[in-house]
Amino acid sequence: MDERVECSDLPMELLERIGKSLDTRIDVLRFRSVCNSWRSSIPSSSFHSNSPRFPHTSWSWWLPACLCESTLYRLQRLNPPTPDEGLLLIKVDESNLGNLRLLDPYRNRYEVVSLNLLDFRVLEFTKAYTLKCQCNCHTPTRAGIKKVLKVPNSARTNVNDCAVFIVYSTGILSFAKCEDENLTRVGDQGIRYEDIIVYEGLFYVVDRLGRVWWIREPLELVEFMPRLPRSDLYSWRKYLVDSCGALYVVDRGRDCPKVYKMDRDKPEPWDLVNNLGDRAFVLGNDCCFSVSTEEFYGFKRNCIYFTDIRTSVFNLEDDRFEDLAPLPNLL
Structure with missing residues (x-):
């Protein structure tokens, strides 16, 4: 039987190789907290x-x-x-x-x-x-x-x-x-862009018409999806969100938000979605994401949470905005 090796005795080359595979800051913190040799094998995040x-x-x-x-x-x-x-x-x-x-x-x-x-x-x-x-x-x-x-x-x-x-x-x-020293402008000057996302490892941006563009090297935009049907040119904003591996565009129109799901296999690639099931969308200036209301506490199913200016909640079931219920402190 091979002898057990203490974690502190692992080769530095192996530790450095493991450290290079860590993508999240919390994984880096956990790795460095094991022992002194692990701590010295990789630097803390300098960001x-x-x-x-x-x-x-x-x-x-x-x-x-x-x-x-x-x-x-x-x-x-x-x-x-x-x-x-x-x-x-x-x-x-x-x-x-x-x-x-x-x-x-x-x-x-x-x-x-x-x-x-x-x-x-x-x-x-x-x-x-x-x-x-x-x-x-x-x-x-x-x-x-x-x-x-x-x-x-x-x-x-x-x-x-x-x-x-x-x-x-x-x-x-x-x-x-x-x-x-300077910013580089990307895309057509005559197009108004609304939101950007990383989806399946690639960069996509949506414009005012609801068209989705793929950003490829070198900073070139290629039309990926056509404009949304019944797109509201005067809508307040359009958002991109990845939910369960599918790409959605939320059109926050003057009356009520509309949700569209991308399906490139269909002749009409945009499906109007009236029910998110147990999902909730959280849309804001710094990020957009989707959560399962069955897993996460405090979110209501089939709702969209807008957090960019002041928080508001839109319920897709009855097509109306609701007040955000206060959350108890569970921590």
């Missing part, structure tokens, strides 16, 4: 200690902008008070000073919560990004910006190797690498 800087934007013409990251985590209590208690969703704002602040993911406001992570199983759910004024990274500054997307989205990416796509409220789509 938060030195937030990457990008060219000035329309709201800070004389200052570079800092890319600030928030992470949504799914928490499962190890010893729940009831067997049917659902998963909890928390949002953590990580500043360039390394400080962690807890955000209410439903209302995007800060909460003071004492949380013992030893009581929970913690998994990273998704990430969200904003551009903020360099001189005060604690102040959320989103004026004029609809969405920021970081590439590549990995904890092991060097801070100086990342880049961003920016969708402005004016409909302009721009791209910049870290420390670039």
Whole structure:
């Protein structure tokens, strides 16, 4: 029988190879917390200690902008008070000073919560990004910006190797690498872009008409899906969201939001969706995602949560907006 090898005696080459495969910050933290040799084998993520800087934007013409990251985590209590208690969703704002602040993911406001992570199983759910004024990274500054997307989205990416796509409220789509002096405009100047997403490893953007464009090298846009049927040109906004492996566009029109599902195998590739089943969509400026209401606590099935300006909830079952019910503090 082979002798057991203590974790601290594993070859450094093996530890470095394992460390390079870790994509999330929490996995890096767990890996480095095992022992001293594991801690020294890979560096901590440098993203938060030195937030990457990008060219000035329309709201800070004389200052570079800092890319600030928030992470949504799914928490499962190890010893729940009831067997049917659902998963909890928390949002953590990580500043360039390394400080962690807890955000209410439903209302995007800060909460003071004492949380013992030893009581929970913690998994990273998704990430969200904003551009903020360099001189005060604690102040959320989103004026004029609809969405920021970081590439590549990995904890092991060097801070100086990342880049961003920016969708402005004016409909302009721009791209910049870290420390670039100027933004690069992407796409047609006559098209207003609304939202951007990574779907199945590729980048897609939706425009005012509901057309979906694939962004391919070198920053070239190729039409991927035709315009939405009955698209509202005067709608407030269009969102892209990935739910259970399918791509959806939510058209927040003047009357009520409409949900369309992409199906490229059909002659009419957009299906109007009137029922999300047990799913709920959460749509905002920093990220859009879908959750199972049977798994996560606090979300109502077949509803869309808009969190970009002020939180509102649209119920697809009766086609009306509802007040957001207050959530008890379960932590």
